Amino acid sequence: MFDPYKVPKGTKEFGYVPVVNNLLVDAKVPVGVVNGVEEGPTLAGTGGLYPTEYCGVESASRLYQLIDPEKLRGRFITIPVMNMPAFQFKLKWLNLRSTGSSPFDGVGINNVFPGNPEGKLTERIAHANYKILSKADYHVDFRGGDFPESHLVHTIQLRVGEKVDKTTATM
Template sequence: MKQLTFLIFLLSIFQYVHAQPSKFEKWSNMTEASVKDTVFRVSSMSNDAVDIPVTFIRGSLKGPTFTIIAGIHGMEYPTILSLLELRREIDPKKLKGNLIIIPIVNQTSFYQRRPFVNPMDSLNLNRVFPGDPKGSITEVMADFISREVFAVTDILLDMHGGDAGEDLIPFMCYYNNKEFEIQTKQALLLCEASGFSTIVSYPYILQTDKPALYAFKQAVRQGITAFSMEIGKLGNWDRSELVMAKDAIYRMMSALKMYQRQKINPRNTSITYYGGQTYVSVPVQGIFYSSFQAGDIVHKGTEIGYIADIFGNILNRLTAPKTGTILYKVGTPPVNKGETLFCIGHQYDKED
């Protein structure tokens, strides 16, 4: 009850973070509760072009603009499909505020089934923010999102999942940004409202002259209440993941007093908090073997896998540098030097 009261307090003093006028602001001409689907074409100076599909949903009453994006990586299917269903279900007459839904940011990756990168320039869209209007097509896409989409966004949910080679447990995550304390507290409360049983806090360490790289980290830098969802694994999906992702959004909209849905599947209210992650990088290219899966607990010094060459000869044995829970890991055999092999989360007590 205290958390709900605090969330209402945050909303009462929440200042909407509108920056320079955006092409997106043209949709403000929608004076009645309605749904509008549109496609924005963005082009690079080398004449590469992509279409970014956007749904605008204007509510019947004034309120915050909640932007939800998925498909920055084209093979993260549960989140993409959940947004496509959400778009069909929302009744704008029952909505307070506005929803911006971008279900598949990177359509080229999606339709060509290319994990992580845009096949047009082989860049990872979630590693080039804030982007560059004079750069390659992926950098132009990031620039469009940073300048146009974020300019009209008050709250951002950046949805991700296990791409083709990733095994992970479902979790919500946010940056512990001390510069924008109100937005950080609101991000945490919305993560808690989602119904997910795992919440991960990332440290916010970003020098002023360094790029954010990640989409929702860029939004945090711009003073937006931003957080992310991770669900699904190994480039696959099932109905339960889709429903879990969609129910989480309904819970968050309910917490924001934006939308009420009568039927939402019950979720475990027990939450485990993780922070101070430890990353294990791939030391050498090869074939990865491990009996551990996402969600398993590993202990410092325990062997957690090994890497072999193409003849099966062991090149490197891997041990856990710290005790913790595997939040995500590479779930397929091929690995390349420098890639993140394991992310190990360290549990903490929120009350401490």
């Protein structure tokens, strides 16, 4: 089983964390890891929370490709598509009643974090994402509007305390 936190220093690997594999579905979380040559913090970058937010998927994927492990201190982990079943079916977020829910269980992943390892498929996927992300020091979620939406460039920065706020602003 692929473990994003066991990628050797100075290397780059892409793999899949299994969630469910049965006769109905083979669900996995795609994960890219760039582990620098020196110790340092872990930054996680995610995309594809909603199934047709292609800008986030592309941003997370490109960043993974661009980072050189020889020049990195710490670790970069990307989950370019957080909700693979909904992404594969290209389910759009069109209104408040259609939130990019999974075709397998009708559940929107954004509503079930931190998930449930014994729950419905989407809850299990959310839990697998949560287990990976909860070990990171920092997390950036690459968004960009769902397929039918248009957004101006924006950044949301939560204020939680002086040390974290300063680090976030620096990032």
